[in-house]
Amino acid sequence: MKRTDWLKSAIRTVFGVIWLIDAHFKWLPAFQSGYLAMLQDAAKGQPAGLSPWFNFWINLVSPRVTFFSVATAVIETGIGMALILGFARKLTYLAAAGFSLVIWSTAEGFGGPYSAGSTDIGSGVVYALVFLALLALNRQAGPSRYSVDRWIEARVSWWKRVAEARQPLLAR
Numbered sequence: 001m002k003r004t005d006w007l008k009s010a011i012r013t014v015f016g017v018i019w020l021i022d023a024h025f026k027w028l029p030a031f032q033s034g035y036l037a038m039l040q041d042a043a044k045g046q047p048a049g050l051s052p053w054f055n056f057w058i059n060l061v062s063p064r065v066t067f068f069s070v071a072t073a074v075i076e077t078g079i080g081m082a083l084i085l086g087f088a089r090k091l092t093y094l095a096a097a098g099f100s101l102v103i104w105s106t107a108e109g110f111g112g113p114y115s116a117g118s119t120d121i122g123s124g125v126v127y128a129l130v131f132l133a134l135l136a137l138n139r140q141a142g143p144s145r146y147s148v149d150r151w152i153e154a155r156v157s158w159w160k161r162v163a164e165a166r167q168p169l170l171a172r
């Protein structure tokens with residue numbers, strides 16, 4: 001057993017708990033009722049060149065607010081559970097990094113560094129970097145001993161393509 005097995009699993013699991021806590025808030029009525037307003041607020045004060053981007057999302061979401069707010073809650077819950085269980089890790093890390101960037105570029109308004117009083121760049125971009133770091137850690141340290149993926153890989157030959165980042169050349 002590698003000494004890093006427990007550490008990388010612990011980091012993944014703690015990050016999953018953070019995502020589940022965040023997902024909990026997405027299931028609350030306040031999030032769902034304020035979903036469109038959140039996007040509209042993020043669009044305020046943005047440079048004119050970003051208006052088409054925000055208008056696209058606002059126009060897409062406006063007639064389907066319930067769908068998008070519930071979809072956000074479902075996706076965040078799924079990410080949290082996949083992280084905790086160690087399920088489809090490579091796919092989860094890549095998809096969740098992309099989802100985090102969508103959140104960052106819409107609801108977080110690219111972190112809002114373009115408006116007066118902005119104090120940070122938003123959490124979405126940081127979450128995306130954490131997911132990419134987890135992917136890199138998975139690639140460097142190899143398969144996770146403490147994951148559902150390990151159990152599935154023992155039974156489904158092609159599952160490694162979903163779960164594992166390829167090993168570095170020196171590890172082969």
